[in-house]
Amino acid sequence: MPKSKRNKLVSLSKTKKKGREHKESVVNALREAAENYNSIYVFSFENMRNLKFKEFREQLKPTSRFFLGSNKVMQVALGRSASDEIRPGLYKVSKLLRGDTGLLLTNMAREEVESLFNKFEETDFARTGSIANEKVELLEGPLDQFTHEMEPLLRKQGMPVRLNKGQLFVSSAFCTSCLRFNLHFNFIYGVQVL
Numbered sequence: 251m252p253k254s255k256r257n258k259l260v261s262l263s264k265t266k267k268k269g270r271e272h273k274e275s276v277v278n279a280l281r282e283a284a285e286n287y288n289s290i291y292v293f294s295f296e297n298m299r300n301l302k303f304k305e306f307r308e309q310l311k312p313t314s315r316f317f318l319g320s321n322k323v324m325q326v327a328l329g330r331s332a333s334d335e336i337r338p339g340l341y342k343v344s345k346l347l348r349g350d351t352g353l354l355l356t357n358m359a360r361e362e363v364e365s366l367f368n369k370f371e372e373t374d375f376a377r378t379g380s381i382a383n384e385k386v387e388l389l390e391g392p393l394d395q396f397t398h399e400m401e402p403l404l405r406k407q408g409m410p411v412r413l414n415k416g417q418l419f420v421s422s423a424f425c426t427s428c429l430r431f432n433l434h435f436n437f438i439y440g441v442q443v444l
Contacts, residue, residue: 283317290353292354294352314356321347324353
């Protein structure tokens with residue numbers, strides 16, 4: 251029976267897959283950088299914002315090179331075992347690439363790199379799932395910034411609120427230290443975290 255012309259898979263996505271050529275270019279770039287730089291550092295990150303990382307990368311651009319991406323591709327570039335490593339001992343570095351990690355290749359001294367990473371800390375608004383590092387206290391009394399319709403939502407967040415003649419009141423003092431943020435919590439408090 252002939253194939254139907256109507257029975258075709260149509261991709262709704264306009265993005266193209268990176269493919270083997272892109273992976274090979276990353277492998278070649280990492281191998282070239284491993285030959286040019288003396289030291290390789292593996293760093294891990296959590297809730298990284300692209301703009302903040304770009305600023306940090308620009309600061310180190312003259313002396314260093316960062317690699318972020320697929321851990322498996324970077325492991326292939328460095329070598330997964332002693333037999334296929336490009337420099338002695340690099341296969342040990344590839345074993346450290348797990349989870350949210352990246353590579354920094356540089357000629358700077360170890361103390362200088364560690365001090366740069368330790369000093370770099372940017373404040374930003376909290377994301378869902380992060381833990382509050384500031385203490386926000388709400389004392390007993392009226393909550394003028396919220397309407398009466400928000401009372402069920404605030405109760406759900408664990409706040410001791412009550413309605414009195416259409417106005418919200420905090421019935422007892424409430425503290426938010428060490429609470430995990432969720433979507434509504436971020437909206438209500440708008441707390442900045444590190």
